[in-house]
Amino acid sequence: MERKELHRPFEVHVSDMECWKERPLIYHFFEIVQILEGSGVRTTNLNDFPYEKGSIFLFTPLDCRGFNATTPTRFCSIRFSEVFLGQYKNAPDRARIVQWLKQLEHIFSHHNRFQRLLVKDAGDCQMISSLINNVVQEYQQKQAYHEENLQHFVTLLLNILARNASDNTNAGITATGQETEPLINRMLLHIRQHISDAEKLRVDYLAAHFNLSANYVGEYFRKLTGESLQHYITQYKINMVQQRLAFSTLTVSQIAGELGFTDESHLGRQFRKHSGVSPLEYRKNARPVGNQQ
Template sequence: MKKKQLYKSIELFVSENENWQESALVYHFFEIVQIMEGSGVRIVNENNYTYKKGDIFLFTPMDCRGFKSLTTTKFCSIRFSEIFLSTEIDAVNQNSNLKWLKQLEQLFYHHNRFDSVMIQNTSDCQMISNLIANIIIEHNQRALYHEQNMQQYITLILNILSRNIIPVSNHEIIQIEEPLINRMLTYIKQNIDKPHLLKIDNISKKFNLSKNYVGEYFKKLTGENLQKYISFYKMKCVEERLLYSEYTISQISNELGFTDESHLSRQFKKYYGVSPSKFKQEFFRKLADK
């Protein structure tokens, strides 16, 4: 079964399609979807459920999901990794947040296997819609503290979604071990600033895989080369800091574990075709021209 990756800690887009046909894939990240207009069918873990305007869903990294529109559909998708909700806080709170997310992941995965409707309370649905509208504003404006605000909004949405899951007495929630590939992806994201921990030797020891099998396993489960994935994800981290922070290239280099500023610039030009400073200039020039 095909998989899909997330190369940023959070991605948001609002889309309108005449014919929304999204094949069922396992996405290795959380996703909140709000149906703004339209109707159709959503496929979740091989089950088909209808969707309509106003519906809101949460998918976990373990869910296989897809969509088929029956009428023109406009939707908002907020995709985020567990890393996004655990940044900028101390180690104690970070561990607490990650544990909370794991519990939610188990709860929602179970729910998505058996139930079609998630939001039962009308006022809760409106509250979530307002929070999503605020997230869109924060994401688009990129004002000071926008990431922290989005973290808080998403946390509120997850809490509201959680209280709308009606316990089903016929189905006991089963503790499901997190897939190895999910743990590997989380490990890479958490240690993207520590190149020595992302060497094949260390990854193989961490996950008890032979050095010869690590790359093969990763490609089999994600369709991507392990080292290329690490490099590309790291470049996306550079891009985010370059465009949406006040960090200098030297500071970004130090934070993400590059040998020096010239090492970062060489790697960046390899992927983007221009230097980091040129890339930043062109981005803000195009933004000003809009």
């Protein structure tokens, strides 16, 4: 799967799109999209959802997304990494924001796989449109304190979107409390949510948690995803390491601890094996190269 990186902690694009020419990509950043004009279908993680003027989407890191316009479409895209919301704050605030973003990622991952996110409240829709207009204006004019203002606007946007998403996070559960989503989707969400907890990624834990035979977990995962369980977990971790190396000031040792590697040496061996360079070499080369559409 092709990938698209964000080369700055924050970017805003307003674009016309007759048709999404690229095949769906995996983007390693958060993205809020508002449809300004047009209609069509957006594809997220192989699920298709219709869009129209005023539609709002939030994509999480590693979501696969694409658009297919049926009428001429114009949209606003706000892209940011977790570093953007924490880079101007003190250490306790950064830790709080990182945890908050992880919770948001879990909420929106659910919607991007199982259902369409709808902002039903008219007041919320109006606030979202107003905030997005403010974001575009601040980003383009770049007056004094525009970075702090952008942080506040995006935080407000995420709060409004999160409360609309959290209202329906249990929509996929029946009255008897049984899950209605496919088992493989629940397993993938579990892995993403607990990627730094090695114990909860063990085959025996997954088998007990999802009521599968321990001997069948790996076979089931490969059959449904086309890759081994361990390869998926490792590659997901490596992608998260790359994002932190590019956009954060965390040391390699801190990243290793956060993502559940045994130590810095273990992370380095795994990273070089999958990326071809050491973590420090990757960080040195991960420099902004201008706006990337």
